[in-house]
Amino acid sequence: MSLSVWVPIVGLLTLGALFALFSVGIAPIVGPKRFNRAKLEAYECGIEPSPQPVGGGRFPIKFYLTAMLFIIFDIEIIFLFPWAVHFDALGLFGFVEMVLFIGMVSIAYAYEWRRGGLDWD
Template identity: 60%
Template structure:
């Protein structure tokens, strides 16, 4: 059980920080409702009212989110491998080569769909 004490302490610190931040923002921040604050807002596009149903967002936003997820997953798996690559040996090396190959497929898809064009 004493192995889990640091994890429990870090969880408690994170939860405490979140609660203190929420309470402090409610106490310190101004709270005035108006029409602009109540309107929905998504990814820099102000939605226009439409009688034909919900408006569609450009695929560009989803491609940007996918690119973030690809690189986030890459960091999550490659940093522990870089720390312990000598322990994992040749199996760890080939596992990472296959992982980077899969990431390259996602990266090539992003590139082909125009997710890297920032215009």
């Protein structure tokens, strides 16, 4: 195997690194310099920042429900996409396994729905 195979990969990595360095270096020069009090405050997931922890340091359950919803759909996509690409090769076994998987994901989705994870207020 010759080194000429690696030239495009090294070139792409070099180009990406140069772009990243250029972007970070030029941002303070050309970026807006309008600072206000709201921009300088810490952002804590939609909760108003305060010196004391909210509820004794406990997070509302909505944060965990949102994370759980992300994991449900993320795992579903991770398994559904390859299955859809090779559906013909998997045959009946692949179909039955995916039906079982969708059933388990539906149980997690129903739990999330019952706990109010889809209520955005």
